Amino acid sequence: MFIKYMGFCCSKQTSSSQRQYPTVIEELCHQFSLSDIRKSTNDFNEKQIIGSDDLCIVYKGSFQYNGVTECIVAVKRMKGNTEEKLRQFKNEIEMLCQLRHPNLITLLGFCNDKDEKIIVYEYMANGTLHHHLYHSDAKKVPLTWKQRLKICIGAARGLHYLHTGAKRIIFHRDITPYKILLDSNMVAKLVDFRISLKGPHYASKPKPKTISKDGFIVLLEVVCKDKLKIVENRQRQPVEENIDPSLKGKIAAECWEVFMDITERCLKFDPNERPAMGEVEVQLELALSLQEKADIRNTCEDYTLLSLTTLN
Incomplete structure (x- = not known):
């Protein structure tokens, strides 16, 4: 059921107080007043x-409960109030208020007050994956290979849920870094x-392939960063030649083989040749397991070598 059929408040003249019964969306999702939102953001302070x-x-906003917690x-405050933006605003609320998964953002509520269209989410302390990949900061250590794998696995789990975990398949349609x-624990x-x-x-039946080729170019971006360069050169140069310098020499060969195999299959031109998201998740988990085993093996070898050197 779509929002436009549920009495969702879209009119500038209509307020929630004028409606006798709450809509389905309002029953599933908290509706904040504009004054609540203004207070939480210090009146939309630029800082x-x-x-x-x-x-x-x-x-970044904050709400207090009982004056303590x-x-x-x-x-998220929408710019403008066109019909297209209003449709997207309603679509996001409709989708997220019915979805629950550890790898999907949590919708906390919304505000639909005349020209103000606002959505409130849980706060994600570590920002976007894009920021970690493309905005180098001398004070911050680049993401490790295992961190990047775990992030890819988390994204794959979220997509797998969208494709199989609800009554209807959900197509996200715009997966990018x-x-x-990333939350405070890098989830x-x-x-x-x-x-x-x-x-x-x-x-x-039949079940459609629900993986987007463009969406999982993200798998290449976590190792190479320069998306345009790796896509243009993929047929002429091996991915290894464009790998992020911080990762060189730190990826186990067996892990890399599994990772690149599933990545290449995600990028097949024919959608029917691409793997389902459940398989992507499983293969990424295998790649992580192989990397962890290689790290343990290398640590043991280094310890043995150090012990022998000390004895000599």
Whole structure:
């Protein structure tokens, strides 16, 4: 059931107080008042901004309960009020209020007050994967190979849930490093469901391949960063020639073989030749397991060598 059929408040003249009964969305998702939002962001103070683009501005906000407990949140304020933006605003709320998974962003509520369209999410302390890959900071250590694998696994788990965990298949349609956020424990969570679509019921046959070639170019970006360069040169140069310098010499051969095999299959031109997301998840987990075993083996070998050197 879509929001437009559920009495969702879209009119500037209509307020939630004027409706006799709550909508389904309002029953599933908390509706904040604009005054609540203003208070949480210090009246949309510029110092609270943690991200922005052509579509929205994201603020770091906080809510107090009983004057004591503070809940840190991310407040996304839509720019403009066109019909297309309103449709996307409603679509995101409809999608997220019905989805629950550790690797999907948690929707906390929304505000639909005249010209203000605002969505409130859990706060993700470590920002976007894009920031960690492309914005070097001398004070920050680059993501390790195992961290990158775990992030890919988290994203794959989130997508697997979208493809198989609900009554209908959900197509995210825009997976990029910008759309993968990291919490305080570096757990990956998918965000931005503005243009996501509902597909057929998962139980229907035949089941479509639900992996996007463009979406899982992300697998290449976590090792090479320069997406355009690796896509253009993929047929002429091995990926190893464009690998992130911080990763060179730190990836076990057996892990790399599994990782590149599943990556290459995700990028097949024919959608029917691409693996289902469940297989992607399993293969990435295998790659991580092989890397961890190699690290343990290398540590033991280094310890043995050190012990022999000390004895001599």
